[in-house]
Amino acid sequence: MKEDHAEGARIYAELRGVARAAEMLDLAQGIGAEAVIADLSLEFIFGKVWGRAGLDRKQRSLVTIAVLIALRQTAELQNHFRVGLANGLTHAEIEEAIVQTAPYAGFPAAWTAARALASVSSDREDAPG
Amino acid sequence: MKEDHAEGARIYAELRGVARAAEMLDLAQGIGAEAVIADLSLEFIFGKVWGRAGLDRKQRSLVTIAVLIALRQTAELQNHFRVGLANGLTHAEIEEAIVQTAPYAGFPAAWTAARALASVSSDREDAPG
Amino acid sequence: MKEDHAEGARIYAELRGVARAAEMLDLAQGIGAEAVIADLSLEFIFGKVWGRAGLDRKQRSLVTIAVLIALRQTAELQNHFRVGLANGLTHAEIEEAIVQTAPYAGFPAAWTAARALASVSSDREDAPG
Amino acid sequence: MKEDHAEGARIYAELRGVARAAEMLDLAQGIGAEAVIADLSLEFIFGKVWGRAGLDRKQRSLVTIAVLIALRQTAELQNHFRVGLANGLTHAEIEEAIVQTAPYAGFPAAWTAARALASVSSDREDAPG
Amino acid sequence: MKEDHAEGARIYAELRGVARAAEMLDLAQGIGAEAVIADLSLEFIFGKVWGRAGLDRKQRSLVTIAVLIALRQTAELQNHFRVGLANGLTHAEIEEAIVQTAPYAGFPAAWTAARALASVSSDREDAPG
Amino acid sequence: MKEDHAEGARIYAELRGVARAAEMLDLAQGIGAEAVIADLSLEFIFGKVWGRAGLDRKQRSLVTIAVLIALRQTAELQNHFRVGLANGLTHAEIEEAIVQTAPYAGFPAAWTAARALASVSSDREDAPG
Numbered sequence: 001m002k003e004d005h006a007e008g009a010r011i012y013a014e015l016r017g018v019a020r021a022a023e024m025l026d027l028a029q030g031i032g033a034e035a036v037i038a039d040l041s042l043e044f045i046f047g048k049v050w051g052r053a054g055l056d057r058k059q060r061s062l063v064t065i066a067v068l069i070a071l072r073q074t075a076e077l078q079n080h081f082r083v084g085l086a087n088g089l090t091h092a093e094i095e096e097a098i099v100q101t102a103p104y105a106g107f108p109a110a111w112t113a114a115r116a117l118a119s120v121s122s123d124r125e126d127a128p129g
Numbered sequence: 130m131k132e133d134h135a136e137g138a139r140i141y142a143e144l145r146g147v148a149r150a151a152e153m154l155d156l157a158q159g160i161g162a163e164a165v166i167a168d169l170s171l172e173f174i175f176g177k178v179w180g181r182a183g184l185d186r187k188q189r190s191l192v193t194i195a196v197l198i199a200l201r202q203t204a205e206l207q208n209h210f211r212v213g214l215a216n217g218l219t220h221a222e223i224e225e226a227i228v229q230t231a232p233y234a235g236f237p238a239a240w241t242a243a244r245a246l247a248s249v250s251s252d253r254e255d256a257p258g
Numbered sequence: 259m260k261e262d263h264a265e266g267a268r269i270y271a272e273l274r275g276v277a278r279a280a281e282m283l284d285l286a287q288g289i290g291a292e293a294v295i296a297d298l299s300l301e302f303i304f305g306k307v308w309g310r311a312g313l314d315r316k317q318r319s320l321v322t323i324a325v326l327i328a329l330r331q332t333a334e335l336q337n338h339f340r341v342g343l344a345n346g347l348t349h350a351e352i353e354e355a356i357v358q359t360a361p362y363a364g365f366p367a368a369w370t371a372a373r374a375l376a377s378v379s380s381d382r383e384d385a386p387g
Numbered sequence: 388m389k390e391d392h393a394e395g396a397r398i399y400a401e402l403r404g405v406a407r408a409a410e411m412l413d414l415a416q417g418i419g420a421e422a423v424i425a426d427l428s429l430e431f432i433f434g435k436v437w438g439r440a441g442l443d444r445k446q447r448s449l450v451t452i453a454v455l456i457a458l459r460q461t462a463e464l465q466n467h468f469r470v471g472l473a474n475g476l477t478h479a480e481i482e483e484a485i486v487q488t489a490p491y492a493g494f495p496a497a498w499t500a501a502r503a504l505a506s507v508s509s510d511r512e513d514a515p516g
Numbered sequence: 517m518k519e520d521h522a523e524g525a526r527i528y529a530e531l532r533g534v535a536r537a538a539e540m541l542d543l544a545q546g547i548g549a550e551a552v553i554a555d556l557s558l559e560f561i562f563g564k565v566w567g568r569a570g571l572d573r574k575q576r577s578l579v580t581i582a583v584l585i586a587l588r589q590t591a592e593l594q595n596h597f598r599v600g601l602a603n604g605l606t607h608a609e610i611e612e613a614i615v616q617t618a619p620y621a622g623f624p625a626a627w628t629a630a631r632a633l634a635s636v637s638s639d640r641e642d643a644p645g
Numbered sequence: 646m647k648e649d650h651a652e653g654a655r656i657y658a659e660l661r662g663v664a665r666a667a668e669m670l671d672l673a674q675g676i677g678a679e680a681v682i683a684d685l686s687l688e689f690i691f692g693k694v695w696g697r698a699g700l701d702r703k704q705r706s707l708v709t710i711a712v713l714i715a716l717r718q719t720a721e722l723q724n725h726f727r728v729g730l731a732n733g734l735t736h737a738e739i740e741e742a743i744v745q746t747a748p749y750a751g752f753p754a755a756w757t758a759a760r761a762l763a764s765v766s767s768d769r770e771d772a773p774g
Contacts, residue, residue: 032611032630032634033610033611033612033614033615033626033629033630033633034627034630034631034634036611036615036697037614037615037618037623037626037627037630040615040618040623040689040693040694041232041623043689043693044232044685044688044689044693045232045623048685048688048689049228049229049231049232049685052225052228052681054221054222054224054225055222055225055226055229059188059191059222059225059226060229062188062191062192062195063191063192063194063195063226063229063230064195064229064230064233065192066191066192066193066195066196066199067195067196067198067199067230067233067234067622068233068624069196070195070196070199070200070234071199071233071234071588071622071624071625072329072330072331072588073588073622073624073625073628075628076624076627076628092183093183093184093188094291095183095290095291095294096181096183096184096188096291097184097188097192098291098295099178099181099291099294099295099298100178100184100189100192100193101192101193101196102178102295102298103170103173103174103178103490103493103494104193104196104197104200104493104494104495105196105199105200105493106325106329106331106490106491106492106493106496107295107298107299107303107490107491108326108329108331108334108491109329109331109493110291110295111292111295111334112331112333112334113291114290114291114292114295115292117291118290118292161482161501161505162481162482162483162485162486162497162500162501162504163498163501163502163505165310165482165486166485166486166489166494166497166498166501169302169306169307169486169489169494170494172302172306173298173301173302173306174494177298177301177302178298181294196493197495200459200493200495200496201459201716201717201718202459202493202495202496202499204495204499205495205498205499223678224677224678224681225678227678227682228678228681228682228685231682231685232619232622232623233622233623233624234622235619235620235621235622235625235712235716235718236619236620236682236685236686236690237620237713237716237718237721238622238716238718239678239682240679240682240721241718241720241721242678243677243678243679243682244679246678247677247679299490302490303490307486307487307489307490310483310486312479312480312482312483313480313483313484313487317446317449317480317483317484318487320446320449320450320453321449321450321452321453321484321487321488322453322487322488322491323450324449324450324451324453324454324457325453325454325456325457325488325491325492326491327454328453328454328457328458328492329457329491329492330587330588330589334491350441351441351442351446352549353441353548353549353552354439354441354442354446354549355442355446355450356549356553357436357439357549357552357553357556358436358442358447358450358451359450359451359454360436360553360556361428361431361432361436361748361751361752362451362454362455362458362463362751362752362753363454363457363458363751364583364587364589364748364749364750364751364754365553365556365557365561365748365749366584366587366589366592366749367587367589367751368549368553369550369553369592370589370591370592371549372548372549372550372553373550375549376548376550419740419759419763420739420740420741420743420744420755420758420759420762421756421759421760421763423568423740423744424743424744424747424752424755424756424759427560427564427565427744427747427752428752430560430564431556431559431560431564432752435556435559435560436556439552454751455753458717458751458753458754459717460717460751460753460754460757462757463753463756463757557748560748561748565744565745565747565748568741568744570737570738570740570741571738571741571742571745575704575707575738575741575742576745578704578707578708578711579707579708579710579711579742579745579746580711580745580746580749581708582707582708582709582711582712582715583711583712583714583715583746583749583750584749585712586711586712586715586716586750587715587749587750608699609699609700609704611699612697612699612700612704613700613704613708615694615697616694616700616705616708616709617708617709617712618694619686619689619690619694620709620712620713620716620721621712621715621716
């Protein structure tokens with residue numbers, strides 16, 4: 001493991017589980033765009049942003065989920081529903097967060113998110129993000 | 130005051146202060162697009178969404194701020210920085226929420242939000258939203 | 259049926275047919291994010307916005323379709339192609355609306371919409387919206 | 388005048404007035420990005436899209452205004468409020484179009500549009516578009 | 517072939533191959549929204565924009581790919597990965613272009629693009645664009 | 646200077662000039678959201694992304710400019726017009742890049758960019774980005 005990945009991989013394992021963190025580390029040591037993005041994600045997003053003080057993990061998940069709803073990034077949103085649950089958000093809190101986005105991002109974005117949540121299982125078996 | 134506005138106006142006063150809530154009620158009783166949008170905002174957004182259980186006001190502000198950063202709605206974002214402060218978010222927590230959006234919405238959106246926060250004063254004297 | 263849903267359900271039945279309106283009413287009385295969004299949609303979008311005077315239904319469909327093309331909300335767009343047809347827009351008028359969006363929303367958004375229209379059947383059997 | 392500009396300039400004059408059409412033709416014969424975009428706009432958008440049969444000008448304005456609200460292109464939106472008025476939309480119809488976008492594009496986009504409409508004067512003296 | 521299509525069809529054949537250019541010409545001579553968009557694309561996008569001097573084809577592909585990543589138009593993006601390869605961009609250069617978008621468009625858009633690139637085969641057998 | 650900033654500050658000075666790089670370093674050592682974003686920008690965007698091999702600086706500027714046009718981030722776009730010039734793009738090449746975005750991001754986004762370019766002076770005296 002590259003030294004720059006240690007903190008990010010530790011946090012990623014808390015957010016997505018140890019099996020997926022191992023996959024992400026493997027991916028980050030490969031070549032190509034996915035590898036570079038995995039590398040930068042571990043070092044920067046997970047190591048430097050998610051690990052900051054000032055907001056707790058539930059709050060960071062609410063912010064991230066809201067951004068992904070607004071940008072209509074449905075596949076990543078499903079990953080972050082799982083992260084939110086791992087961070088202690090309840091299913092009902094995520095549902096309320098979706099409702100809160102409706103008047104601001106528009107109802108179609110909120111409908112899409114509500115259906116995406118319904119299709120999320122709890123097994124954490126999906127693409128990295 | 131229309132009966133449908135009572136709950137929304139009560140909540141709006143908590144979020145933006147009584148003086149602005151009175152202006153919003155006046156606006157909502159006028160004619161034209163701004164009046165209709167104020168009317169629907171009071172009845173629906175403030176009366177039916179912000180008043181829901183399941184997330185507290187700080188959490189609803191985090192979600193709303195994140196959506197507005199992602200959609201690059203800077204003027205409304207400044208209003209919702211003020212709402213967030215009224216809801217108990219600290220200035221530092223709003224700053225961390227902005228940082229959290231950077232990898233997901235892109236750094237330019239986060240820069241724009243950080244500068245918009247710097248220009249928000251505490252006087253609550255701006256356009257309704 | 260909740261009293262707040264009566265007007266919205268009446269209009270929804272005109273836009274999507276009575277069978278789907280009944281499903282929407284059922285959904286709106288359930289729990290979870292989809293139920294809340296269905297509830298707010300019936301009361302607010304269908305009861306308070308679509309029922310307004312000032313633009314006819316064909317005009318409201320043109321506006322709605324154009325917004326959904328611009329926001330690349332393809333699943334909802336397919337629903338609103340059906341609403342547009344129920345509101346009296348011809349297939350050819352919807353095609354011209356798509357062409358009109360191309361220079362403003364970009365050709366990729368218009369291509370996506372044209373293909374989505376081609377896949378819409380006339381049976382009104384899809385997700386609510 | 389380039390031959391390719393004749394039809395577009397004729398239609399542009401109907402939408403924005405003869406003085407602005409003359410300016411647009413001048414701009415289109417210059418050099419640089421604005422000139423190229425003016426050139427392509429006259430030949431393509433105004434000559435080939437706005438001149439098509441199948442939707443009338445009021446309908447094309449409704450579609451265009453809705454796209455610009457959804458994309459938050461406020462300066463161009465103000466131009467197209469003027470085009471809409473020239474095409475026979477009433478101020479009240481434009482206001483209803485803005486209201487119709489609120490649940491789909493989100494209330495902040497509709498607020499922004501309503502304020503932009505309020506600032507549009509009837510003099511047709513602004514940037515081309 | 518319409519005379520207006522000759523230059524666009526010639527360039528399209530260079531970008532996508534002669535078989536697909538023939539299909540695009542056929543499509544452009546049909547009726548309906550897809551036909552009109554194909555017609556305008558051949559005459560305008562391929563005939564008037566891609567054929568311009570001032571940037572080479574590789575540069576035009578980099579710009580187009582970056583726009584499509586930012587707008588999350590994944591299907592069109594896959595077409596333009598193929599165009600980029602035909603224009604002389606290497607797979608590795610496209611991967612670096614995707615990495616470059618991450619901090620500006622956000623990591624989820626870059627992830628989506630990286631996965632879309634992985635699924636692009638070299639056979640040029642897909643929808644027009 | 647923090648060690649993590651050295652490479653990013655070196656590259657930033659090449660892109661924006663030494664005076665602005667010194668300001669950026671100062672900003673990155675302060676507190677608040679702007680400071681954190683400056684810190685992450687120096688370490689991550691300038692140190693880890695702009696410094697990568699595989700695309701030259703002109704190509705990276707074309708990609709970045711195209712993303713910012715598509716996302717309608719006009720203030721940041723003006724900064725990156727300056728970066729592009731520093732990276733060796735000519736004014737005419739930037740103009741062609743703007744033209745290339747028009748059919749994909751829509752003409753309003755391209756008009757906005759063309760006007761923003763016209764207002765950029767060569768003095769490199771603006772906000773960091």
